Amino acid sequence: MLSISPTDRMFILCGAGVSAESGIPTFRGVGGLWRNYRIEDVASPDAWRRDPRLVWEFYSMRRKVASAAKPNPAHFALAKLERILGDRLFLCTQNVDNLHEQAGSKRVIHMHGELFKSRCDTCHRPPFDDANLYEPPTEIPRCPCGGQIRPHICWFGEVPFALNQIYAALDDCAIFMAVGTSGVVEPAASFVAYVHGQARTLYVGPEHPANVSSFTECHLGNAGEVLPRLLGL
Numbered sequence: 001m002l003s004i005s006p007t008d009r010m011f012i013l014c015g016a017g018v019s020a021e022s023g024i025p026t027f028r029g030v031g032g033l034w035r036n037y038r039i040e041d042v043a044s045p046d047a048w049r050r051d052p053r054l055v056w057e058f059y060s061m062r063r064k065v066a067s068a069a070k071p072n073p074a075h076f077a078l079a080k081l082e083r084i085l086g087d088r089l090f091l092c093t094q095n096v097d098n099l100h101e102q103a104g105s106k107r108v109i110h111m112h113g114e115l116f117k118s119r120c121d122t123c124h125r126p127p128f129d130d131a132n133l134y135e136p137p138t139e140i141p142r143c144p145c146g147g148q149i150r151p152h153i154c155w156f157g158e159v160p161f162a163l164n165q166i167y168a169a170l171d172d173c174a175i176f177m178a179v180g181t182s183g184v185v186e187p188a189a190s191f192v193a194y195v196h197g198q199a200r201t202l203y204v205g206p207e208h209p210a211n212v213s214s215f216t217e218c219h220l221g222n223a224g225e226v227l228p229r230l231l232g233l
Contacts, residue, residue, distance in 0.1 A: 001232040002202070004175065010085060011173035012078065013191055014093040014100070017180025017205050021224050022069040022099055034058055044156045048121065052148060056134040059115070059151045063133060066097040066115055074179065074223035075103035077233045082106065090169035094181065094188055096153055111160040111188065113153035122147025160187065170194055177202045179223050183209030204230065 004010060016026035034042060041047055042058040082089050082105050091108050093100060096115040100108045118130035120143035130149075134140055141149040154160050170176070170191060176199040183189050192201050192214040202217040203209060204226050212218055219226050227233075 002175070002230050004085070007088075008174040009088045009090070009169075009172050010081075010175040010177065011090045011092065011169050011191075011195070011199070012081075013176075013178045013181060013188060014078075014091070014095060015179065015181030015185075015188070015205075016095060017182075018072075018074050018093075018223050019069070019095045019097055019099060020180070021072045021074065021222055022097075024066055024069050024095075024097055024099075034061075040156050043153070045158065048150060048155070052140055052150070053136065055151070056140055057136065059153070060133040060135045062096075062115055063131060066099075067131070069097065069099060071099045071103035072224040074227045075099050075105070077228040077231055079104035080233045081231055090166075090173065092166055092169070092188075094185065109162050109166065111154070111162060111166060113151070113161060115151070115153065117152035118149045119152045120145060120147040121150045127152040163187070166191075167194075173199050175200045175202070177204065178209070178215070179204045179227060181205065181209055183211035202230075 020026050042055055048055050078091060078100065082091065091100065091105060092111055093108060094112050096110060096113050098116055116129060116131050117127040119127040123143060123145040125143060143149060173195060176192060176195045178192060181188065189211050192211060195201065201215045202219065203212065203215040204219045204223055206220065206222055208218065219230060
């Protein structure tokens, strides 16, 4: 069982493997394709400029899939850990679903955005909750400013959200744990190297990530099984 002192600050990075255990397929797991389109062709600023209807069709599909998913034991274990550690836990996820929140987590940083939020592609009005499906023949909604409403997602070629907050938390952490990550997608894949020599580093997941050599401990298995046991929850 992981030992956490009363003063330790812990940074947990969750990847696609955590959501996959709830039935949400990963981009890589389906070969990086959707209806014969490369994911980059429907999840990038260029794709939005070229064919926003196709982009919304893709994200409407993702909303349908995520809406049917339920949190798994890994999500519930992390929510319990938050209740114990309070603000000493920094939970950062690469996932865009809301399964952490459904499990009870209150302070989740979604570095790649949130699937059930949308925002204007033109002005700086804040993102808003949105679970609507914008499939043909539904028109893409417009902002009062005239801009088109897009998914609140960090697309390929865009800068992830909250990086200043994330790196500040990395600077302060004594324990770094990555759960269900591939160790490929940057900048998240480099977080473990960033805390090298400062923090105890652990990986939890069904198989070794690409950056496994950067971790001091590797606990193989499904997060829903390993994480509750490792955390004693």
